[in-house]
Structures are given as C-alpha cells and as structure tokens.
Amino acid sequence: MRFVKYDTAEAFGADTLELLLENEVQNNLLVSFILRDGDKTGWLFATVKDGAGSVVLSAVWTGLPFNIVLYETGNKPNGAALTVLADGLKALGYTFPGVLVEQGLAKRFAETWTDKYHLHMSMNIMRLDAVSDTAKAPGAARLMRADDFFYLPYWLRAFAEECHVEVDDIQTNAERLKAWMKEALFYVWEDGHPVSMVANTRNTQNGAVVNWVYTPPHYRGKGYALSNVAKLSREMLNRGHKFCCLFADAANPTSCGIYRKIGYADLCVFDAIEFGGENA
Numbered sequence: 001m002r003f004v005k006y007d008t009a010e011a012f013g014a015d016t017l018e019l020l021l022e023n024e025v026q027n028n029l030l031v032s033f034i035l036r037d038g039d040k041t042g043w044l045f046a047t048v049k050d051g052a053g054s055v056v057l058s059a060v061w062t063g064l065p066f067n068i069v070l071y072e073t074g075n076k077p078n079g080a081a082l083t084v085l086a087d088g089l090k091a092l093g094y095t096f097p098g099v100l101v102e103q104g105l106a107k108r109f110a111e112t113w114t115d116k117y118h119l120h121m122s123m124n125i126m127r128l129d130a131v132s133d134t135a136k137a138p139g140a141a142r143l144m145r146a147d148d149f150f151y152l153p154y155w156l157r158a159f160a161e162e163c164h165v166e167v168d169d170i171q172t173n174a175e176r177l178k179a180w181m182k183e184a185l186f187y188v189w190e191d192g193h194p195v196s197m198v199a200n201t202r203n204t205q206n207g208a209v210v211n212w213v214y215t216p217p218h219y220r221g222k223g224y225a226l227s228n229v230a231k232l233s234r235e236m237l238n239r240g241h242k243f244c245c246l247f248a249d250a251a252n253p254t255s256c257g258i259y260r261k262i263g264y265a266d267l268c269v270f271d272a273i274e275f276g277g278e279n280a
Contacts, residue, residue: 001056001081003088004047009034012045016058017205019073024204025127025245025267026102029069031204033060044068044094048081057081059089065166067100067272070109075102082112098274106271113275120272121164122250126264127207129243131234134261137223139191141231144181148188152177155197159214163249185235186212189228196224198232208236210246213255225255230262 006012013034020027020034033043044061056078061068070085072078086109099109103122110117144152153173160167168176180186180201189196196219199212210232215225233244248256250269260266 001048001050001084003084004049006045009040009045015047015055019055020071021205024206026125027071028204028209028245030060030071032202048084057085059085065097067098068096070101070105072105082109086112098272100270100272103269103271106273110273117273117275120274123247123270124250124256125267125270126248126259127243127245127267128233128264130263131230132263134226134230137227139189141187141189141228144186144188149174149177155214159212187228187232189224195219196228198228200232200236207243207245208241210244226258226261
C-alpha cells in the first residue's frame with residue numbers, strides 16, 4: 001500500500017469521487033469538499049492505494065480548527081491502510097485536533113493515531129427522500145434579509161455553543177451571512193417576529209444538506225423548527241435534489257424526533273473524537 005497526497009481537490013476528486021458517491025449521504029462532507037468552489041489553500045487531500053492502485057482510504061482536512069474526515073472504500077475496515085495513512089501524515093508533520101467520521105472508523109483511526117483521545121460527541125446522519133405531512137406552526141418562512149443581521153450572527157454563535165463546535169466571533173458570522181445571501185438558501189421563520197432559522201449552505205452531487213437549524217430556547221416547543229426544516233427540505237426537493245440530509249446530535253432526542261417526523265431516517269452515526277485527554 002502507498003500514501004498519496006494531492007495538490008488539488010480536482011486531482012483528489014478524479015481518484016475518489018465515484019467511490020464516495022457510492023455512499024453519498026454518509027460522505028456528504030467529503031463530496032461537498034470536492035465540489036465546493038473557492039480557495040482551498042492549505043487543505044489536505046490524501047488517499048491510501050492498494051497494490052493494484054485502487055483507493056482503499058480517503059482523507060480530507062480543511063485546516064484548523066476542524067477535524068480530519070475519512071472514508072474506507074465500501075466501508076470495508078482496513079487497518080493496514082489506516083497505519084499507512086497515519087505514518088504518511090506524521091512524516092509530513094501534520095497534527096489534527098481530532099477526527100470526524102463513521103463511529104467504528106473514528107475509534108480505529110484514533111487508536112492508530114494516538115494513545116490519548118476522547119469522544120466529543122456523536123451525530124446521526126439522516127436522509128430524507130419525501131417530506132411527510134405535519135401540522136404547520138403559527139407563522140411562515142421567509143428568506144433571510146439584510147435587516148436580520150442584527151440578531152442572526154448571535155443565533156449562529158448560540159447554535160455553535162449548543163452543538164459544542166467552534167464558536168466564531170460576531171463579525172465573522174456577519175460576513176458568513178452576507179455570503180449566504182448570495183449563494184445559499186436561508187430561511188427565517190416568523191411568527192410576528194423571527195423565531196427560528198434553517199439553511200442550505202452546501203450540497204453534494206445529488207443531494208442538499210440542511211444545516212444551521214436553531215430556535216432560541218424561549219421559542220421552542222411550538223413546532224417552529226419542524227415547520228421551517230420541512231419548508232426548506234420541500235423546497236430543495238422541488239429544485240431537483242434527489243434527497244436532503246443532515247447531521248443531528250445523537251444525544252438530543254427532541255431534535256432527532258423532529259427530523260424523523262418530517263421524514264428523515266437514520267443512516268449511520270458519526271463520532272467526533274478529540275485527540276488528547278483520557279481514552280473513550
């Protein structure tokens with residue numbers, strides 16, 4: 001087996017995209033990394049190939065503060081490939097805060113990479129092919145407007161804090177929202193005033209990824225998030241996407257239950273494992 005590092009996302013995609021699309025929802029991050037426009041300077045694209053030249057392990061890292069993301073071709077465990085990948089990355093001086101991937105692979109890579117790691121969180125990857133009929137919450141969805149910027153950057157920060165992911169400053173969130181107004185689909189649910197948000201900020205080749213689902217605590221329990229996610233999901237399917245998918249906190253039965261009511265089904269579980277600390 002041999003370790004291969006790629007200079008461009010295009011070169012990496014030429015070797016891996018077809019394989020990743022065999023499990024497109026599971027690989028929604030990796031596929032979107034290949035397809036996404038924009039500057040990818042400093043990103044890591046790597047594979048491990050077997051003796052016949054076939055890719056058996058794929059890896060992408062988009063830089064700090066994010067975790068490395070992996071996929072074993074066909075979800076076939078390959079300990080030898082993990083060792084080759086780890087040795088190749090360490091030889092180049094790479095270090096990562098952690099790994100985000102299907103839970104079995106996450107633990108096996110963590111064990112290969114370091115003798116100290118701990119589970120940060122588990123997330124269900126869910127897929128929807130048709131939106132179920134659900135009761136509509138009071139109010140209606142509308143597209144984000146510039147006058148939403150006085151509160152949405154704070155909602156983005158609150159979302160990140162609740163999801164235990166990297167928290168950006170308010171100015172960074174405001175710049176992100178400005179870009180999304182041009183490139184993404186971002187809905188605000190209004191019931192007299194804004195009460196919930198949801199976005200589609202990236203896609204795979206055939207599907208739409210639903211993200212940034214957030215309702216402030218004092219507005220919860222009224223079905224706003226359910227109606228907003230259903231609205232966005234239906235819109236994405238109507239636009240020609242074959243499916244929608246999302247990540248949901250596996251430890252939050254309320255949010256997972258909301259998505260299942262809409263029509264999302266559990267596909268697999270991803271673990272975010274952080275390196276350092278006590279072993280999980």
